[in-house]
Amino acid sequence: MVTTNRSRVVVVGTGQVGSAVASSIVLQGLTNELVLINHNPGKARGLAMDLADGSEFLGRFVSIRHGDWDDCSQADIIIITAGPRPVEGRNRLDGLMAAVDIVTPMLDRIRESGFDGILIMVSNPVDVLSWYAWKRTGLPRAQVIGSGTALDTSRMKTIIGEVTGLDPRTVSGYVIGEHGDSQFIPWSTVSFVGKPFARFLADNPGRYPGVSLNGIENATRRRGDEIKNRRGGTSYGIASTVSGLVKTILWDERRVIPVSTLIDGEYEYGERDVFLSLPIGLDGNGANEFTDLHLTAEEMERFHHCAEVVRSHCALIADRL
Numbered sequence: 001m002v003t004t005n006r007s008r009v010v011v012v013g014t015g016q017v018g019s020a021v022a023s024s025i026v027l028q029g030l031t032n033e034l035v036l037i038n039h040n041p042g043k044a045r046g047l048a049m050d051l052a053d054g055s056e057f058l059g060r061f062v063s064i065r066h067g068d069w070d071d072c073s074q075a076d077i078i079i080i081t082a083g084p085r086p087v088e089g090r091n092r093l094d095g096l097m098a099a100v101d102i103v104t105p106m107l108d109r110i111r112e113s114g115f116d117g118i119l120i121m122v123s124n125p126v127d128v129l130s131w132y133a134w135k136r137t138g139l140p141r142a143q144v145i146g147s148g149t150a151l152d153t154s155r156m157k158t159i160i161g162e163v164t165g166l167d168p169r170t171v172s173g174y175v176i177g178e179h180g181d182s183q184f185i186p187w188s189t190v191s192f193v194g195k196p197f198a199r200f201l202a203d204n205p206g207r208y209p210g211v212s213l214n215g216i217e218n219a220t221r222r223r224g225d226e227i228k229n230r231r232g233g234t235s236y237g238i239a240s241t242v243s244g245l246v247k248t249i250l251w252d253e254r255r256v257i258p259v260s261t262l263i264d265g266e267y268e269y270g271e272r273d274v275f276l277s278l279p280i281g282l283d284g285n286g287a288n289e290f291t292d293l294h295l296t297a298e299e300m301e302r303f304h305h306c307a308e309v310v311r312s313h314c315a316l317i318a319d320r321l
């Protein structure tokens, strides 16, 4: 008798991001079953058909179909990607009210379904919406995460890889805080080929002209806007990131990834009731076990600024709870 569980992932929203996330999950064969939900069911059905048409050439069979909210009750992971289409020149927080209008009925249907898996918020502004989703669904804190600065961290590693010509996976470290303009890189956490990256740059004067820590941080922060300006939106980077989270959770890998999660009095961070990204252990039970980063005083100040930004936007939607 087979004793392994069948896994089910539900993707809500089948626009650019939802389609790319679904595709990444299917191409990697991460789940037994993938269910797509869209307010226009025809679009979800079309995407399911399109993705399923490559089955013959994939490494692992994934059962793909469109579905509805009843499918959420037996889901292991639900990923919410529905939201107002990102508009050039507007930041992620600008679309908050429209985003809340879109996700509120979804979160209610998810709660009513009895879902007890891991909810991954991707829609922006992701930190504010993750907090809202946690409150609105009543799920335990470990089971609600936002993709947060996992993408920004990957962007930072990609940029360092491009600058040095080495594999980005050589970099260890994090972008933390808000997935937005106040995000920052605590350079005290970033190491490269066995030493702090700041030391690596200092040890190689003249080898990387024009490269600075500030420059890398700004390029990381601006990268999403730059992609949006060039191709109208971002989708593949976030898709790889979210499917990485799915793999870590479903396969119980216990990777440490900075995702947006409830910060409520942990270690020296001194924050409560706010969702921000810090590196946290991810596994089949969700997000547990923070790392104490021992931020410098300046980094801590920047972390508190992120909390202020996110909290002030949560206050704007508190009456929607």
Ligand SMILES: NC(=O)c1ccc[n+]([C@@H]2O[C@H](COP(=O)([O-])OP(=O)(O)OC[C@H]3O[C@@H](n4cnc5c(N)ncnc54)[C@H](O)[C@@H]3O)[C@@H](O)[C@H]2O)c1
Pocket: 013, 014, 015, 016, 017, 018, 038, 039, 040, 081, 082, 083, 084, 085, 086, 099, 102, 121, 122, 123, 124, 125, 126, 147, 148, 151, 179, 233, 234, 235, 238
């Ligand atoms: N967290 C991240 O790092 C990250 C990265 C990229 C995009 N995003 C966010 O992902 C979201 C989707 O972006 P996209 O480029 O796929 O946009 P898109 O316009 O291509 O897709 C939006 C999706 O939302 C659905 N939708 C829109 N209005 C709806 C409504 N009233 N009810 C139900 N569904 C509705 C649409 O049907 C579509 O499936 C946005 O919030 C965007 O900011 C997040």
